[in-house]
Amino acid sequence: MLISPTNKPQIFITMGDPSGIGPEVIAKSMASPALKGLAVFIVFGDMDVMARAAETFGRGSFRLRKLENTESQADPDEEAVNIIDPGPPLANSRYGQPTRGGAEKTLSCLDAAVDIMRRSSAETPKALVTAPVNKEKIAEIHPGFVGHTEHLQKAYGSALVTMVLVGETLRVVPVTRHIPLREVASALSVDLIADTLEQVASNRRMITGGEDAKIAVAALNPHCGEGGKIGTEEIDVIAPAVERARKFYENIEGPVSADVVFYKALQKKVDIVVSMYHDQGLSPFKMVDFDNGVNMTLGLGHVRTSPDHGTAFDIAGKDQASSSSMEQAIRLAVRAISTA
Amino acid sequence: MLISPTNKPQIFITMGDPSGIGPEVIAKSMASPALKGLAVFIVFGDMDVMARAAETFGRGSFRLRKLENTESQADPDEEAVNIIDPGPPLANSRYGQPTRGGAEKTLSCLDAAVDIMRRSSAETPKALVTAPVNKEKIAEIHPGFVGHTEHLQKAYGSALVTMVLVGETLRVVPVTRHIPLREVASALSVDLIADTLEQVASNRRMITGGEDAKIAVAALNPHCGEGGKIGTEEIDVIAPAVERARKFYENIEGPVSADVVFYKALQKKVDIVVSMYHDQGLSPFKMVDFDNGVNMTLGLGHVRTSPDHGTAFDIAGKDQASSSSMEQAIRLAVRAISTA
Numbered sequence: 163m164l165i166s167p168t169n170k171p172q173i174f175i176t177m178g179d180p181s182g183i184g185p186e187v188i189a190k191s192m193a194s195p196a197l198k199g200l201a202v203f204i205v206f207g208d209m210d211v212m213a214r215a216a217e218t219f220g221r222g223s224f225r226l227r228k229l230e231n232t233e234s235q236a237d238p239d240e241e242a243v244n245i246i247d248p249g250p251p252l253a254n255s256r257y258g259q260p261t262r263g264g265a266e267k268t269l270s271c272l273d274a275a276v277d278i279m280r281r282s283s284a285e286t287p288k289a290l291v292t293a294p295v296n297k298e299k300i301a302e303i304h305p306g307f308v309g310h311t312e313h314l315q316k317a318y319g320s321a322l323v324t325m326v327l328v329g330e331t332l333r334v335v336p337v338t339r340h341i342p343l344r345e346v347a348s349a350l351s352v353d354l355i356a357d358t359l360e361q362v363a364s365n366r367r368m369i370t371g372g373e374d375a376k377i378a379v380a381a382l383n384p385h386c387g388e389g390g391k392i393g394t395e396e397i398d399v400i401a402p403a404v405e406r407a408r409k410f411y412e413n414i415e416g417p418v419s420a421d422v423v424f425y426k427a428l429q430k431k432v433d434i435v436v437s438m439y440h441d442q443g444l445s446p447f448k449m450v451d452f453d454n455g456v457n458m459t460l461g462l463g464h465v466r467t468s469p470d471h472g473t474a475f476d477i478a479g480k481d482q483a484s485s486s487s488m489e490q491a492i493r494l495a496v497r498a499i500s501t502a
Numbered sequence: 503m504l505i506s507p508t509n510k511p512q513i514f515i516t517m518g519d520p521s522g523i524g525p526e527v528i529a530k531s532m533a534s535p536a537l538k539g540l541a542v543f544i545v546f547g548d549m550d551v552m553a554r555a556a557e558t559f560g561r562g563s564f565r566l567r568k569l570e571n572t573e574s575q576a577d578p579d580e581e582a583v584n585i586i587d588p589g590p591p592l593a594n595s596r597y598g599q600p601t602r603g604g605a606e607k608t609l610s611c612l613d614a615a616v617d618i619m620r621r622s623s624a625e626t627p628k629a630l631v632t633a634p635v636n637k638e639k640i641a642e643i644h645p646g647f648v649g650h651t652e653h654l655q656k657a658y659g660s661a662l663v664t665m666v667l668v669g670e671t672l673r674v675v676p677v678t679r680h681i682p683l684r685e686v687a688s689a690l691s692v693d694l695i696a697d698t699l700e701q702v703a704s705n706r707r708m709i710t711g712g713e714d715a716k717i718a719v720a721a722l723n724p725h726c727g728e729g730g731k732i733g734t735e736e737i738d739v740i741a742p743a744v745e746r747a748r749k750f751y752e753n754i755e756g757p758v759s760a761d762v763v764f765y766k767a768l769q770k771k772v773d774i775v776v777s778m779y780h781d782q783g784l785s786p787f788k789m790v791d792f793d794n795g796v797n798m799t800l801g802l803g804h805v806r807t808s809p810d811h812g813t814a815f816d817i818a819g820k821d822q823a824s825s826s827s828m829e830q831a832i833r834l835a836v837r838a839i840s841t842a
Contacts, residue, residue, distance in 0.1 A: 343686065448762065
């Protein structure tokens with residue numbers, strides 16, 4: 163099912179929260195001449211919401227085609243933007259006013275996309291691009307929801323997923339993600355770090371677009387632990403993990419002091435920085451790539467990207483949202499497919 | 503004692519490790535036309551080491567004057583660079599080859615400077631500028647030595663000292679410093695953060711050179727703890743500390759997500775960022791101010807600054823070391839005196 167007439171990659175896009183800027187940035191991206199023809203686009207969203215967004219922000223440059231029966235051999239239309247609406251229709255969705263119903267539709271669109279991607283043929287190259295969701299509202303109906311990455315990990319039954327932030331200037335990979343800082347040191351293990359490094363190394367061409375990549379691993383403690391005087395995780399955990407991963411891929415350096423490794427990355431002496439925790443990677447990243455970051459998830463069997471911004475309810479529907487990050491997420495997904 | 507004929511500020515400079523680049527960058531700074539006449543300079547160092555550095559790197563632009571008896575009313579010479587050598591002379595000091603004797607002399611120069619500063623009249627404005635030391639070698643003769651900041655805190659009997667990194671682009675203050683990351687969360691308290699904020703606020707003009715300063719406080723956990731879902735320190739510790747400190751100085755904001763606050767600082771929406779731990783502040787700082795950072799210590803009764811580089815034994819004596827950071831440290835010390 164969902165077999166493209168040609169062998170063009172399929173980009174599955176989820177709408178995200180209908181009251182946020184998701185539908186708007188998707189419509190603007192679909193209207194972007196730079197993306198035309200790059201892939202077959204299939205949006206999982208509410209038909210009415212997407213039709214409104216297409217009308218307001220699509221500038222008449224594309225048509226929507228609803229795929230009525232996703233179980234059939236329905237071929238997506240390469241010339242149109244294909245919509246799959248898992249139903250039921252969302253009533254009275256308003257920009258800037260998130261609702262429980264909107265969160266339910268957000269989640270059902272995401273789950274429909276995952277379901278179809280998991281069951282579809284491996285022959286057609288594909289990737290998932292997700293628009294931003296309202297985590298709090300989704301958590302009300304789906305307790306424990308903390309974000310796309312973790313939700314997809316469960317849905318795909320993946321042993322390890324890795325979050326990669328890809329920007330124009332930096333590329334960073336936090337080994338641990340949305341956990342309290344006081345739990346970080348205990349959450350690190352040789353296996354977790356080494357497995358992450360190997361997943362990053364395996365996907366380095368997706369991440370950098372280049373053939374090779376210098377990967378550097380940040381230390382956990384100040385001054386790289388100063389030989390064990392300020393913490394022992396560099397000696398006990400990080401160095402052994404790097405040693406193990408280097409047998410798989412040699413071009414890995416570390417641990418390197420956190421206050422040196424990002425400077426080296428800025429100087430292009432390092433291509434990908436693997437950080438031990440969320441803010442260690444994200445703070446430097448957002449300094450230089452605040453507006454042009456793309457979030458990439460590895461370990462799902464196909465790549466998933468998303469713009470590195472939130473629902474932005476305050477500006478939704480006002481034609482103030484830039485689709486630049488969404489367009490980059492789509493471009494990166496296409497590139498990832500071609501280098502996979 | 504050490505009363506300048508005029509009311510010029512006195513800048514006390516410690517030599518640092520004699521085998522490192524300390525003597526070289528001091529001599530180059532003393533030769534800098536930009537610093538001439540800004541202050542009365544008194545260097546605590548080995549006479550032979552400083553004479554050699556002055557000869558090699560001073561370019562004949564200043565003379566050294568040894569103050570023989572620091573207990574007398576010896577007036578420092580405003581036209582010369584004054585040297586106080588606590589003795590005994592250091593034999594056979596070689597660049598690039600740190601020795602135990604060199605470490606002993608480093609420490610005795612530092613302690614002599616502290617001793618004289620603590621006992622000298624409050625009338626003459628003064629500040630301390632320290633050249634880099636070899637922490638490992640000093641720790642061999644003085645167990646527990648982890649760095650200038652902590653050593654000076656003990657020597658001055660200060661209840662709280664605060665380390666400030668002052669760069670051209672950013673100014674950051676880590677609340678905790680050289681401790682393992684796993685101990686950071688437990689080391690934070692409302693009092694420590696609030697006291698640090700008040701010390702920073704009291705010295706904001708020293709730090710920024712301006713009248714007012716917007717101070718922002720970084721969160722500890724990812725996404726600022728997401729309302730307690732990813733850690734509770736924002737709610738239990740940081741927010742109450744900010745609330746307390748705002749009664750002392752209003753222009754304090756926080757906690758702000760770490761991956762947002764440094765971006766805001768880069769955009770000049772924040773003047774000083776107070777971070778919860780070493781790398782949280784130092785990693786962003788070194789990205790943009792790697793080569794021009796100055797370390798400042800508050801809480802000693804007078805300001806202390808130092809260049810933000812190490813002993814650099816590998817290039818010592820080779821005329822490769824830049825005195826730019828040392829010169830900035832001296833300039834910042836002079837500015838701190840004038841705004842104190």
